[in-house]
Amino acid sequence: xxxxxxxxxxxxxxxxxxxxxxxxxxxxxxxxxxxxxxxxxxxxxxxxxxxxxxxxxxxxxxxxxxxxxxxxxxxxxxxxxxxxxxxxxxxxxxxxxxxxxxxxxxxxxxxxxxxxxxxxxxxxxxxxxxxxxxxxxxxxxxxxxxxxxxxxxxxxxxxxxxxxxxxxxxxxxxxxxxxxxxxxxxxxxxxxxxxxxxxxxxxxxxxxxxxxxxxxxxxxxxxxxxxxxxxxxxxxxx
Ligand SMILES: Nc1ncnc2c1ncn2[C@@H]1O[C@H](COP(=O)(O)OP(=O)(O)OP(=O)(O)O)[C@@H](O)[C@H]1O
Numbered sequence: 001x002x003x004x005x006x007x008x009x010x011x012x013x014x015x016x017x018x019x020x021x022x023x024x025x026x027x028x029x030x031x032x033x034x035x036x037x038x039x040x041x042x043x044x045x046x047x048x049x050x051x052x053x054x055x056x057x058x059x060x061x062x063x064x065x066x067x068x069x070x071x072x073x074x075x076x077x078x079x080x081x082x083x084x085x086x087x088x089x090x091x092x093x094x095x096x097x098x099x100x101x102x103x104x105x106x107x108x109x110x111x112x113x114x115x116x117x118x119x120x121x122x123x124x125x126x127x128x129x130x131x132x133x134x135x136x137x138x139x140x141x142x143x144x145x146x147x148x149x150x151x152x153x154x155x156x157x158x159x160x161x162x163x164x165x166x167x168x169x170x171x172x173x174x175x176x177x178x179x180x181x182x183x184x185x186x187x188x189x190x191x192x193x194x195x196x197x198x199x200x201x202x203x204x205x206x207x208x209x210x211x212x213x214x215x216x217x218x219x220x221x222x223x224x225x226x227x228x229x230x231x232x233x234x235x236x237x238x
Contacts, residue, residue: 004030004031005028006155006187007028007052008028008063009052009061009063012048012058013059021044022044022211025213026061026213031187032184034187035202035203035204036189036205037191045160045208046160049085049189051063053075054073054074054078058071065082076108083156086142086145086157088161092136092144098120098129098130101148102119102120102151103151105148105149105151106152108152109151109153112153113153114150114153119147119151120147122147122177122180123147123177139167154186157181158188159188162174162178162190163197199220202218
């Protein structure tokens with residue numbers, strides 16, 4: 001394991017009954033790096049995020065975050081330690097305002113977290129702080145999910161299909177925002193099906209199929225890889 005690694009995943013396997021969802025996954029993420037996790041539906045991307053973020057326990061293998069073994073560490077403890085995530089389907093407290101949602105997340109705060117007003121401006125919800133979050137549109141709810149993760153001051157952010165459902169302008173703005181976070185030293189794992197989003201955002205991608213890594217490198221290299229094209233990209237231009 002390199003001292004530069006924020007996250008190190010080694011030989012992780014996760015089964016559900018007789019079904020193996022992850023099989024011997026190994027990879028690392030460096031400080032400030034944006035790693036893309038891509039692959040066909042059901043290939044295990046979200047399961048991988050769930051195992052890293054403490055929602056699921058791996059059956060085998062090890063996961064180290066900032067040098068510490070985090071096997072059996074709960075999601076709330078991980079938030080304290082500096083790891084947080086967004087969800088495919090955002091999970092704000094819908095009856096509470098944007099401000100209240102951010103305040104609750106900030107109770108997990110680490111010393112170097114952004115302030116609430118700064119986060120609200122960063123996610124473009126500064127004019128909606130007193131709005132009930134259930135009245136926000138789907139993109140705003142996704143951004144609030146990102147804001148809640150940022151309120152805990154993460155060193156590693158797991159971003160699960162944030163771009164899905166966004167229009168081209170919102171995607172551009174979101175890419176720019178996530179790059180700004182990386183330039184501040186926040187590492188990210190980004191699960192996404194939108195290849196233009198992945199291309200613009202990531203430093204490196206891991207392509208998964210049937211619970212295994214089949215490729216690691218840049219997206220430009222991935223599109224030239226026969227197996228990646230066969231199982232995922234299907235020969236079309238991503
Ligand atoms: N809690 C669970 N119980 C049983 N099977 C599960 C569970 N979670 C995931 N799986 C199965 O594990 C496999 C991988 O699912 P996962 O959601 O990780 O894939 P994915 O790559 O994120 O897919 P998508 O791109 O569609 O979101 C699927 O076959 C899924 O049905």
